[in-house]
Amino acid sequence: MDNIMNPLLGGITIGVASSILFLGIGRISGISSILAHLLNRPTKIDVWKYFFLFGLLAGGILATIFYPGKNSFVLENSLTEIIVAGLLVGFGTRLGSGCTSGHGVCGISRLSKRSIVATMIFMAFGILTVSIKGVF
Amino acid sequence: MALNLISLISGTLFSIGLILSGMTNPKKVIGFLDIFGEWDYSLAFVMVGAILVNFLVFKFLKKEKPVCGNGFSLPTKSSLDWKLITGSALFGIGWGIVGICPGPGIVNLTSLSSEFIIFVGSMMAGMFIFKLSGIK
Numbered sequence: 001m002d003n004i005m006n007p008l009l010g011g012i013t014i015g016v017a018s019s020i021l022f023l024g025i026g027r028i029s030g031i032s033s034i035l036a037h038l039l040n041r042p043t044k045i046d047v048w049k050y051f052f053l054f055g056l057l058a059g060g061i062l063a064t065i066f067y068p069g070k071n072s073f074v075l076e077n078s079l080t081e082i083i084v085a086g087l088l089v090g091f092g093t094r095l096g097s098g099c100t101s102g103h104g105v106c107g108i109s110r111l112s113k114r115s116i117v118a119t120m121i122f123m124a125f126g127i128l129t130v131s132i133k134g135v136f
Numbered sequence: 137m138a139l140n141l142i143s144l145i146s147g148t149l150f151s152i153g154l155i156l157s158g159m160t161n162p163k164k165v166i167g168f169l170d171i172f173g174e175w176d177y178s179l180a181f182v183m184v185g186a187i188l189v190n191f192l193v194f195k196f197l198k199k200e201k202p203v204c205g206n207g208f209s210l211p212t213k214s215s216l217d218w219k220l221i222t223g224s225a226l227f228g229i230g231w232g233i234v235g236i237c238p239g240p241g242i243v244n245l246t247s248l249s250s251e252f253i254i255f256v257g258s259m260m261a262g263m264f265i266f267k268l269s270g271i272k
Binding site: 112 | 162193237
């Protein structure tokens with residue numbers, strides 16, 4: 001039971017955060033879509049996205065200050081793996097219109113058929129990749 | 137201004153939720169995806185918590201209009217096309233390789249580790265390649 005408390009509380013916090021964005025300004029907290037806007041010329045209507053991204057960084061900075069060690073992780077991957085994974089995540093989330101936050105959290109909560117299918121697919125391919133990697 | 141403040145608060149809280157839940161820890165995420173190995177199921181409760189809150193909010197607290205702004209902006213597509221399926225599969229593979237999805241990637245930038253900077257840089261490059269591809 002102990003090990004599920006933090007995931008559950010963290011999940012509830014994520015839910016509250018995305019509800020604030022939705023009820024507050026009517027937008028979905030799909031992080032890959034928000035991030036992709038950095039590639040577009042800034043427009044007035046998208047300014048909230050910069051503030052949201054800045055908030056993500058602010059949370060990380062707060063955690064580093066108040067809980068040192070809780071925000072420093074290492075990737076156990078080669079440089080090539082990191083780059084390939086980054087390219088796949090970036091391209092894939094744009095082609096599939098979302099990631100864990102947009103499809104997995106917001107979409108499923110709205111019972112969107114597309115998001116439920118997308119989540120099942122990226123979970124399945126994630127599981128498959130980890131299993132195949134484990135063999136080598 | 138209120139719009140931006142709401143986004144900043146939402147982003148910060150979202151980030152804290154990700155850190156608290158364990159989603160920013162690549163080792164933990166890979167353990168969650170490793171269902172055929174030593175499966176760490178605890179991260180499933182992140183989705184339980186986040187979806188529960190969002191589902192209740194969408195169902196019971198949604199008003200005519202958000203507190204700020206003109207209205208709700210929700211995805212309108214409902215068809216399951218090749219893009220959704222292929223994109224989600226590619227994203228799942230990338231996620232399985234490193235154990236980091238877009239939100240946690242951004243949060244982990246604050247540890248100033250070169251690995252995460254390279255990962256997020258590659259992710260942006262993947263998004264840029266998608267943009268250049270002209271796929272709509």
